[in-house]
Amino acid sequence: MQTHLRGRDLITLQEWTKDEVDTLLDVAFQLKRERALGVAHPLLRDKVLAMLFFFSSTRTRASFEAGMAQLGGHAQFIESRTTQIAHGDTAKEIGEILGRYNDGIAIRHCDWGLGNQYLRDVAEASRVPVLNMQCDVYHPHQALADVMTIIERFGDPRGRTATISWAHDPSYLKPISVAQSLLLLLPRFGMNVRLVHPPEFQLMGDIVEQARENARAAHAGFELMDDFDAGFVRTDVVYAKSWGAMMTTSDETEDTRLINKYASWMTDERHMMTANEDAIFMHPLPADRNVEVTDAVIDGPHSIVYDQAENRLHSQKAVMALTMG
Ligand code: CP
Numbered sequence: 301m302q303t304h305l306r307g308r309d310l311i312t313l314q315e316w317t318k319d320e321v322d323t324l325l326d327v328a329f330q331l332k333r334e335r336a337l338g339v340a341h342p343l344l345r346d347k348v349l350a351m352l353f354f355f356s357s358t359r360t361r362a363s364f365e366a367g368m369a370q371l372g373g374h375a376q377f378i379e380s381r382t383t384q385i386a387h388g389d390t391a392k393e394i395g396e397i398l399g400r401y402n403d404g405i406a407i408r409h410c411d412w413g414l415g416n417q418y419l420r421d422v423a424e425a426s427r428v429p430v431l432n433m434q435c436d437v438y439h440p441h442q443a444l445a446d447v448m449t450i451i452e453r454f455g456d457p458r459g460r461t462a463t464i465s466w467a468h469d470p471s472y473l474k475p476i477s478v479a480q481s482l483l484l485l486l487p488r489f490g491m492n493v494r495l496v497h498p499p500e501f502q503l504m505g506d507i508v509e510q511a512r513e514n515a516r517a518a519h520a521g522f523e524l525m526d527d528f529d530a531g532f533v534r535t536d537v538v539y540a541k542s543w544g545a546m547m548t549t550s551d552e553t554e555d556t557r558l559i560n561k562y563a564s565w566m567t568d569e570r571h572m573m574t575a576n577e578d579a580i581f582m583h584p585l586p587a588d589r590n591v592e593v594t595d596a597v598i599d600g601p602h603s604i605v606y607d608q609a610e611n612r613l614h615s616q617k618a619v620m621a622l623t624m625g
Contacts, residue, residue, distance in 0.1 A: 301326060305622040309423045309430045311416070312438040314484050314510060321444070321488070327618035328448055328611070335370065335614070342372025343621045347403040349373065351433065352394070354380040354409040354418075359585060360433045360441070363612040364406055364620075371617055373403070373624075380409075391418050395425025404624040408433035410475045412546050429623040434477055436546075437504065441619065442584050443481035445611040447489060449604060450537060452611075453580055458490030461521070462537035463575075465528060466497035467592040468565040469542035470556050476543045478584050480507045487514040492521030496531035498565070500558045502547040528564070532571045538602070539582045540567045542592055567593040572602050580604045 302323040313321055334341050349368050351361065361377065368375035378398075380386060385394065398405050405426055409415035415435035423430040432440055450457050464479055464486075479495075480503050486493050493515060495503070502508075508524075515522035525531055532538060545555045572581065581593070581602040589595055598605060 306625055307429055308623050310440055310619055310623065311419050311423065311430065311432045311435075312484070313440045313443060313481065318488055321485075324444060324615065324618045324622065325448055325451065327622060328444075328615040331617045331621070332611075332614040341370070341621075343625055344368065344403070345372035347371075347373035347624055348401070349375045349404045349406055349620065349624070350378060350398045350402040351375050352378045352380065352398070352405065352407045353433070354407075354411065354415070355434070357408055357433070359609050359612055360408060363616055364433065367613050367617040367620060371621060376402070391421035392425040395422040395430075399426035399428045402428060404429045404431060404620060406431040406433045408435075410434055410436055410477070412436045412475070431619060431623070434475065436475055437477055437507070438481045439475075439477040439584070440481050441612065441616050442478055443485045444615045444619070445608060446482060446539070446582060446584070447485055448611045448615050449582070449608045450491075450580070452607065453604060454536065456490075457486075459492070460536040461492045461494065461534070462486050462539060463494045463496060463531045463535040465531050465538070465540040466501045466562075466565060467540040467542045467567065468559060468563050469588040469592045470559045471588050471591070473544035473546075473552060473555055474542050476503055476546060478541060479503060479543055482539060483507065483511040484514060487511060487518050487520045487522060490518050490520050491537075492523075494523045494525055494531055494535065496525040496528060498558075498562050499526060500545045500548045500561075501543060504547065529571065529574070532574045535575045536579050537582060538567065538572065538575055538579060540593065541583055542588070566591060567597050569594065569596050569600065572597055572600070575602075582608055585609060
């Protein structure tokens with residue numbers, strides 16, 4: 301167990317050691333158990349988290365805000381477009397100023413090519429931890445909740461197979477950050493990972509290489525595939541969601557055309573029947589029902605999407621308690 305995490309930024313879990321990630325999970329399970337028992341844990345009494353959003357959110361906003369209240373503190377909701385950020389407040393100014401008002405700064409900024417750099421610039425100027433609520437490259441708090449949920453279901457997931465697959469959804473161009481954070485994290489827990497996508501929907505090359513290296517170091521399997529149906533066969537975890545073709549085109553019309561080229565990439569019961577009997581279906585939500593995944597699967601016996609969403613709360617509380625305490 302690591303006990304020196306106070307003050308640490310969490311922009312990507314790739315910058316945290318496996319021991320440190322294990323500590324986050326250990327505390328997350330403790331806080332979940334205590335909440336179930338009605339045991340109060342005001343570990344951040346009088347502390348304040350700034351939550352700065354450049355992009356919409358349901359789960360992330362609600363779970364960080366509820367988590368801070370349950371830890372005895374407060375979370376302030378700030379939107380870029382209703383503040384002077386829209387009129388020129390720089391990342392340095394935000395880091396300096398919000399860092400003096402608050403005990404942590406959480407940011408969601410998903411704009412392609414901008415988000416991660418913005419978080420890095422705020423962190424550089426901030427005296428308090430910066431927590432990544434999703435950027436264009438990473439969604440570490442989603443991946444942390446996901447691995448917690450997998451461990452809850454399977455125990456030690458070493459040797460299990462996880463399929464991270466692209467899925468069809470033209471509703472809006474979703475960031476690649478969920479898939480990338482998951483791809484980096486799961487092999488560190490010894491899981492064999494299959495990354496499945498059409499050729500136009502690549503992830504960032506350096507992220508894929510880091511993930512491959514994580515798998516090699518953990519003696520885990522690492523496979524790249526472009527056959528949606530084959531990705532399901534005898535897998536333990538199905539994580540099928542849409543992302544945009546950012547690595548192929550910057551033209552949104554072309555991106556939508558490419559997405560629609562693969563309209564058959566929707567998870568249905570026929571796919572789940574080819575997975576292992578105790579396989580789980582995961583999705584970070586929001587999902588486009590009957591476009592990305594059928595109602596029968598997302599509401600069916602394999603789906604654990606609500607446990608996944610719940611674990612955002614417990615795992616983020618662990619991050620905040622350990623970094624902001
Ligand atoms: N999974 C997730 O990050 O959900 P929100 O976009 O609603 O925050």
